[in-house]
Amino acid sequence: xxxxxxxxxxxxxxxxxxxxxxxxxxxxxxxxxxxxxxxxxxxxxxxxxxxxxxxxxxxxxxxxxxxxxxxxxxxxxxxxxxxxxxxxxxxxxxxxxxxxxxxxxxxxxxx
Amino acid sequence: xxxxxxxxxxxxxxxxxxxxxxxxxxxxxxxxxxxxxxxxxxxxxxxxxxxxxxxxxxxxxxxxxxxxxxxxxxxxxxxxxxxxxxxxxxxxxxxxxxxxxxxxxxxxxxxxxxxx
Numbered sequence: 001x002x003x004x005x006x007x008x009x010x011x012x013x014x015x016x017x018x019x020x021x022x023x024x025x026x027x028x029x030x031x032x033x034x035x036x037x038x039x040x041x042x043x044x045x046x047x048x049x050x051x052x053x054x055x056x057x058x059x060x061x062x063x064x065x066x067x068x069x070x071x072x073x074x075x076x077x078x079x080x081x082x083x084x085x086x087x088x089x090x091x092x093x094x095x096x097x098x099x100x101x102x103x104x105x106x107x108x109x110x111x
Numbered sequence: 112x113x114x115x116x117x118x119x120x121x122x123x124x125x126x127x128x129x130x131x132x133x134x135x136x137x138x139x140x141x142x143x144x145x146x147x148x149x150x151x152x153x154x155x156x157x158x159x160x161x162x163x164x165x166x167x168x169x170x171x172x173x174x175x176x177x178x179x180x181x182x183x184x185x186x187x188x189x190x191x192x193x194x195x196x197x198x199x200x201x202x203x204x205x206x207x208x209x210x211x212x213x214x215x216x217x218x219x220x221x222x223x224x225x226x227x
Contacts, residue, residue: 033216041148041199042220052116086154099216101153102169 003027013109018104019074021105023087026068034072035086037104043086045085046072071105077109112158114138117202117219125227126192132222134185134202139219141206143185144176148199160185190227199223 004025013019023032035044047054047061049070054061058077063070074081089100115136124130134143145157159167160179174196176188186203204217 004153022189035218040220041201043131043201043203043218045215046216048215099154099156103151103153105218 002103003100004089004102006085007106008105009103010106011108013077013107014111015078015109017077017109019077019081019084019107020111021087022103022108023070023072023084024037024068025070025089025100027089027094027100029065029088029089030092031070032063033086033088033090033099034069034070035088037084037086039083046085074107079109079111082108112134115202115217116205117200117222118221120220120221121223121225123225123227124192126194128192129188129190131189132187132200132224133200134219136183136202136204136217138204138217139206140204141182142204143179143182144186144203144205144216145187146201146203148201153165154201157187170171178225183208189224192224194226197225 007022020047028060031050033048037048042075046059049061049063051065056058058075060073067084084104086104088099122130122135136149142161144159146154148154156169157171158177163179163182178186178224199221201221203216205216
């Protein structure tokens with residue numbers, strides 16, 4: 001079992017819908033990242049958080065350290081949001097670069 | 112462009128070939144990484160360089176050989192690869208040392224490698 005689990009694996013939504021992607025992890029962490037990967041392959045960092053909530057435009061990320069759970073929300077979704085969203089955690093006490101990645105959630109937003 | 116540039120974007124090579132992947136960043140970051148992304152699997156860390164010194168080698172076969180000549184450049188030299196090495200190879204950089212909460216990663220667009 002992977003130390004970082006994401007759900008759902010695949011998600012199809014209609015334009016304008018509110019979207020939630022979940023991430024659960026089983027290790028102690030010092031930070032959690034949400035990443036976006038477009039079909040071309042490049043990865044963009046959306047958020048890095050260690051507590052509470054962060055907001056950037058239509059994207060909101062929350063984390064509950066006690067429950068070892070994070071969510072990524074997209075409000076008023078748009079076809080350009082279609083991508084793979086990856087959750088990654090920085091393993092507490094781990095060596096530099098020791099990001100543990102989830103398998104990603106593939107989001108498709110239909111017009 | 113994210114600030115981390117990878118070349119080439121696509122590479123097809125035979126099992127007996129020798130090729131190199133290049134990664135370049137001018138963000139002033141002091142750590143650089145190679146990751147491998149295979150289909151339906153999470154990203155896997157391959158190598159970490161901090162201040163031009165290799166600090167982690169994640170049990171990667173010797174047919175993959177990294178090189179970090181300076182803090183802005185990172186190479187991955189490939190030789191006698193296998194078809195199962197076909198994957199997306201991603202480079203990343205960061206500023207900061209250790210697993211702190213105060214640094215983020217910048218990723219390149221990746222090199223799509225196909226071994227035939």
